[in-house]
Amino acid sequence: xxxxxxxxxxxxxxxxxxxxxxxxxxxxxxxxxxxxxxxxxxxxxxxxxxxxxxxxxxxxxxxxxxxxxxxxxxxxxxxxxxxxxxxxxxxxxxxxxxxxxxxxxxxxxxxxxxxxxxxxxxxxxxxxxxxxxxxxxxxxxxxxxxxxxxxxxxxxxxxxxxxxxxxxxxxxxxxxxxxxxxxxxxxxxxxxxxxxxxxxxxxxxxxxxxxxxxxxxxxxxxxxxxxxxxxxxxxxxxxxxxxxxxxxxxxxxxxxxxxxxxxxxxxxxxxxxxxxxxxxxxxxxxxxxxxxxxxxxxxxxxxxxxxxxxxxxxxxxxxxxxxxxxxxxxxxxxxxxxxxxxxxxxxxxxxxxxxxxxxxxxxxxxxxxxxxxxxxxxxxxxxxxxxxxxxxxxxxxxxxxxxxxxxxxxxxxxxxxxxxxxxxxxxxxxxxxxxxxxxxxxxxxxxxxxxxxxxxxxxxxxxxxxxxxxxxxxxxxxxxxxxxxxxxxxxxxxxxxxxxxxxxxxxxxxxxxxxxxxxxxxxxxxxxxxxxxxxxxxxxxxxxxxxxxxxxxxxxxx
Numbered sequence: 365x366x367x368x369x370x371x372x373x374x375x376x377x378x379x380x381x382x383x384x385x386x387x388x389x390x391x392x393x394x395x396x397x398x399x400x401x402x403x404x405x406x407x408x409x410x411x412x413x414x415x416x417x418x419x420x421x422x423x424x425x426x427x428x429x430x431x432x433x434x435x436x437x438x439x440x441x442x443x444x445x446x447x448x449x450x451x452x453x454x455x456x457x458x459x460x461x462x463x464x465x466x467x468x469x470x471x472x473x474x475x476x477x478x479x480x481x482x483x484x485x486x487x488x489x490x491x492x493x494x495x496x497x498x499x500x501x502x503x504x505x506x507x508x509x510x511x512x513x514x515x516x517x518x519x520x521x522x523x524x525x526x527x528x529x530x531x532x533x534x535x536x537x538x539x540x541x542x543x544x545x546x547x548x549x550x551x552x553x554x555x556x557x558x559x560x561x562x563x564x565x566x567x568x569x570x571x572x573x574x575x576x577x578x579x580x581x582x583x584x585x586x587x588x589x590x591x592x593x594x595x596x597x598x599x600x601x602x603x604x605x606x607x608x609x610x611x612x613x614x615x616x617x618x619x620x621x622x623x624x625x626x627x628x629x630x631x632x633x634x635x636x637x638x639x640x641x642x643x644x645x646x647x648x649x650x651x652x653x654x655x656x657x658x659x660x661x662x663x664x665x666x667x668x669x670x671x672x673x674x675x676x677x678x679x680x681x682x683x684x685x686x687x688x689x690x691x692x693x694x695x696x697x698x699x700x701x702x703x704x705x706x707x708x709x710x711x712x713x714x715x716x717x718x719x720x721x722x723x724x725x726x727x728x729x730x731x732x733x734x735x736x737x738x739x740x741x742x743x744x745x746x747x748x749x750x751x752x753x754x755x756x757x758x759x760x761x762x763x764x765x766x767x768x769x770x771x772x773x774x775x776x777x778x779x780x781x782x783x784x785x786x787x788x789x790x791x792x793x794x795x796x797x798x799x800x801x802x803x804x805x806x807x808x809x810x811x812x813x814x815x816x817x818x819x820x821x822x823x824x825x826x827x828x829x830x831x832x833x834x835x836x837x838x839x840x841x842x843x844x845x846x847x848x849x850x851x852x853x854x855x856x857x858x859x860x861x862x863x864x865x866x867x868x869x870x871x872x873x874x875x876x877x878x879x880x881x882x883x884x885x886x887x888x889x890x891x892x893x894x895x896x897x898x899x900x901x902x903x904x905x906x907x908x909x910x911x912x913x914x915x916x917x918x919x920x921x922x
Contacts, residue, residue, distance in 0.1 A: 377435060377523075378673025379426065380444045380531065380666055381416060383409040383562055384620055385642065388669040389429040392541065398652040399670075402661055403429045411563060414448045414477055415510045423517045430521075441518060442527040442675040444534040444668045447566075449475050449483070449505040452490070452578060457497045464501065472505040482508040486529070486683040490575060502575060504530040504683040511685060527675055527684040534671025535559065535616065536568065536575065537680045541670045542651045544638060545612060549573055554610040558601065558631075560617040560624070562586065565597060569608040573679045579604060585621050593621055598630045605633060615639045616667060642666045787812040789837045797833035799826035808878040815843055816878035820851065820870050827871045834873060847872035 378390045386406035393400050405425035408417035416422050430437050449472050455464060464487060472483040487503035511528060518525040539545055539557065548555040552572035559566045566580040581600055585593050605613070613633050617624040617640070624639035631637070640650050642664075649662030651670065675682055787809050798804065799821070806818035817834070821827045831845050851870045872881075 375439070376526070376673055376675060377439045377441050378444075378669055378671070378675070379441055380534070380669035380672045381407070381409065381422075381446060382531065382618060382642070382666050382668060383411065383446055384618070385664070385666060387422060387425045387429070388664075388666060389426065389433060389435070390665065390669045390673045391433075391435070392670065392673045394674070396652070397541065397543070398654060399657060399662070399665060399673075400654045401433045401435065402653065402657050402665060402669075403433050404661075404664060405429060409446065414446065415507065416513075419513050419517055423520065426517070427521060437522045439523060440526050441523045442529070442672045443514065443518075443525065444529050444531045444672040445506065445510075447504070447530045447532045448477055448507065450530055450532045450578065450580070451503060453501050453503065454498050455501060457492060457494075457499050468503045468505070472503075475505075477507065478505065484508045484511055484685055486685050486687060488681050488683060490681075502533075502578070502681065502683070504533065504685070506530075506685055525686070527682070527686050529672070529675065529683050529685065531668035531671075532559075532566065532568070532578075533575075533681050533683045534675075535667040536570070536671065537674050537677050537682075538667030538670035539614060540573065540677065540680055541674050542667070544614060544640070544650065548612050553612075554608075555612040555614065556605070556608050556610045558613060558615045560585075560597065560615070560619050560622045560627070562619045562621075565601070567601070567604055567608060569610065575681060577608065585619055590621070594627060594630055597622065597627060601631060605631075611635050613637045616642065617645070618642045618666070620644045640667065782812070784812060790815055790834070792837075797830065797837075799829055802826040802830055806878070806880055808874075808876075808880070810876065813838060813841055814876040815841065816872070816874035816876055816881070818870075818872045818878075818880070820868050822866055822868060824848070824869055827869060831873050842875040843873055844875065845871065846874050 375391055378388075378392070380388045380390070382388070386404055388402070388404040390399060391401040392398065405428060407421050407425055409415075410417045427437070429435075451471065453467065453471060455467060459467075465485070468485045468487055469483060472478050472485060477483075483505040484507075485503050485505040487501050489499055490502050491500040492498070493500075506528070514528060515525060536557065540549065545555050547553070549572050554569065554571045554576075556570070557568040559568070563584055563586075564580055564582045566578065568575060569577040581604070583596060583600065585597070588596055612635055613631075615624045615628055615631070615637065617627065620643045622643075623645040624641045625645070628637050628639050641647070646663040649659065649665065651662070651665060653662040653665075675684070790809055790812075801823050802819060802821040804817060804819040806816070808816040815834070819827075819830075821830075827845070827848065831843075834843055835841065848869060848871045850867050874881075
């Protein structure tokens with residue numbers, strides 16, 4: 365997995381507050397569709413004010429659960445709260461977001477809760493009708509004071525609070541995660557959820573993953589006896605359900621006074637009915653859990669807690685109070701898979717990616733700049749060479765112009781022929797004038813009269829005789845016997861048979877520094893080193909007498 369500027373993939377920690385149950389902390393694995401961590405603590409919830417009774421107890425419960433489940437307090441957290449205000453609204457298509465917010469505010473203030481406290485809301489488009497130019501939206505509202513209190517709690521803990529949402533929309537994602545209505549969702553069939561709360565019940569009508577309609581009916585269940593409570597719910601629901609024909613009805617009870625299994629036997633519904641008890645009647649888990657989670661704990665898991673832990677699901681609506689509409693929520697909770705890991709696209713992740721891209725672009729620019737500088741240097745060198753050749757040509761032209769614009773072709777030809785004749789005479793000496801005991805190892809000629817000859821001989825007289833023959837060929841030449849020395853050891857690939865009394869002489873006759881001599885310093889050093897090595901191998905005290913050079917006749921320069 366990649367690490368972007370210190371930010372790695374962070375699993376969403378779902379936290380849910382449910383009356384009569386308390387606070388739940390839950391983490392799921394989307395790959396295995398399994399709950400891997402779960403815990404809960406009871407806290408009081410005030411039904412009259414619709415808020416957590418004690419925020420200090422709420423904070424302590426979360427810290428305790430984080431420690432128990434070994435969860436990093438700095439994790440991403442998504443919180444669901446009991447519903448305060450949840451409704452639909454039809455508005456014209458032409459109005460903007462600000463007008464929609466004002467319309468939601470005016471509607472929310474009709475609730476007694478918001479007559480004394482300011483609401484904060486989140487909304488999403490459910491459907492648009494271009495024929496009537498209307499849009500159908502769903503929205504959820506909470507007290508601003510409650511949201512501020514909750515923000516302070518998680519700021520103190522150090523958690524990254526990424527969302528706050530109504531339990532109503534979270535429950536629908538929980539159903540999706542549990543696969544209880546997977547067939548209806550896959551085939552885009554209609555299905556309903558009947559949610560039983562302590563003071564009301566709500567019916568959600570869906571087609572596939574799309575919420576079509578919703579209705580909540582106040583019902584003080586605690587004011588009825590055990591049997592009367594079932595009868596009251598059955599009578600009321602029987603009047604509403606026919607308005608929502610569906611392939612399946614899922615009954616979810618979060619009230620300790622109502623068992624979903626019992627209610628199922630009393631409600632008349634022609635299609636399939638399934639039940640979930642999130643109360644004291646809960647007997648079996650409706651979702652897969654990790655082996656570390658006990659069966660009793662698993663049976664206590666609520667759908668809203670599952671929805672909180674899976675708030676990044678794009679298939680169902682997310683009414684995030686901390687978001688600002690559909691686009692920002694989709695950006696906040698988008699995910700993708702990398703190396704079999706689900707990566708959550710958080711603002712930190714996006715900033716990390718931006719830093720990496722910036723560094724890559726910066727590196728590419730530096731490489732491009734270096735390449736341009738290199739090419740510029742090559743071009744400058746080529747330009748200087750071109751200017752130099754141009755300047756030489758211009759000087760030649762000026763010289764030609766100073767001569768009256770006339771070129772002596774005969775003089776040029778005679779000069780070339782003279783140089784060639786001189787060179788040919790030196791070349792002839794290679795075949796006709798070489799003594800029998802002399803071998804040439806190197807020959808160099810430039811411009812006819814610039815000569816460098818190297819070779820070896822077993823006699824000094826032969827070397828001197830060859831030198832005289834070269835002077836006869838070109839009496840005006842300035843060639844000299846520059847080097848004459850005794851050598852020993854193998855001489856490249858030349859097969860020269862000599863006895864122990866004989867010596868081999870190395871010589872150079874030249875009037876120019878040949879290319880070989882210019883780059884042959886190391887060769888001379890190697891030869892000297894070789895000679896020193898051979899001398900060092902002689903017995904201690906032995907000396908090598910220098911060769912006795914015969915008297916050489918002076919060369920007739922004429």
